[in-house]
Amino acid sequence: MKELLRTNDPTIIAFASALLDGEGIDCFVLDANISVLEGSIGILPRRMMVSQTDLFLARATMRDNGISVSD
Numbered sequence: 001m002k003e004l005l006r007t008n009d010p011t012i013i014a015f016a017s018a019l020l021d022g023e024g025i026d027c028f029v030l031d032a033n034i035s036v037l038e039g040s041i042g043i044l045p046r047r048m049m050v051s052q053t054d055l056f057l058a059r060a061t062m063r064d065n066g067i068s069v070s071d
Contacts, residue, residue, distance in 0.1 A: 001028065001049040003070045004058050008045050012067060016048055019061050025054045 004027065005016060013029055020027045030047040050058045062069045 002052050002055045004048045004050045004055065005062060005067065005069050006045045006047050008043070010046070013046055013048060015065075016062060016067055019065055019067075020050070020058055023057060023061050025050055025058050025061070027058070 005012070007013060013032075017027060017029070028049045030049060031044060032046055034044045034046070059069045
């Protein structure tokens with residue numbers, strides 16, 4: 001699994017998940033439940049992961065929709 005993006009904004013995670021689902025790309029969000037530890041203040045970013053084979057297409061999909069991706 002490779003990191004596709006990292007963000008504090010839960011709406012970006014939801015939008016990116018929907019875009020990837022539309023392309024048939026499986027993704028996994030790490031740190032999704034970290035708000036239990038941080039108290040829901042949103043300082044720790046969530047990471048979205050995709051497989052190495054899907055990384056190129058996933059990055060292109062994010063960039064085409066104005067979402068910054070990890071390099």
